[in-house]
Amino acid sequence: MTRKQRRLTLIGVAGCVLAIALGLVLYAMNDTIVFFNSPADIQAKNVQPGTRIRLGGLVKEGSVQRGSDQQITFEVMDAQAAIQVSYKGLLPDLFREGQGVVTEGVLVSPSVFRADSVLAKHDENYMPREVADTLKKQGHWMGEANASPKTQ
Known part of the structure; x- marks a missing residue:
């Protein structure tokens, strides 16, 4: 050789x-x-409590409750399920009900999530691509007919 x-x-x-x-x-x-899991994904996969994940979906209308010492609870939902999120800290300025959100934290129980961070939409046309794709698949897309979701 x-x-x-x-x-x-x-x-x-x-x-x-x-x-x-x-x-x-x-x-x-x-x-x-995975960029995030929707509430239906978490229930379908039987994610164990104590697992660190990202949860994404829409903030349920009328679910935001502000407590003392910057404690906030709200529900993140998709077409099939909803999970209650507990967060302590300042929310992004653009956080509001009915808008897309991605939270990162620990699943406490199958229906309760403790978030360490909350990411909200960027502008009035922004929704995370994964949330928009999930809503389109489920037939719940509320965006403009010809608009595609923007990314950061």
Whole structure:
């Protein structure tokens, strides 16, 4: 075997090892590569309490309750389910009922979520793409007929 053949063999073997490692990493992350879960997804997947996830959907009309010391509770809903969210802190200026929201935190029980952070819409036409796609699939899209959701 010449030096050139040994070098090409070594490069080929290293490429195969890297491809296999990348494949294993992507396979292991298959279930965790999600921008957020809707309330129906959480119930369908039977997510265990104590799991750290992102929850996304629409803020239910009339569900926002402000308590003392910046404690806020509200419900995030989709067409099939709703989950009560508890959050302590300042909400984004653009947070309001009936709008898209993505929260990150821990699932306390199948119907209660404790959020560490809350992300709200960007402008009057903005809705996270995943929320818009989910609403379109379920037939509840309320956007303009020809408008597509904007992303940041």
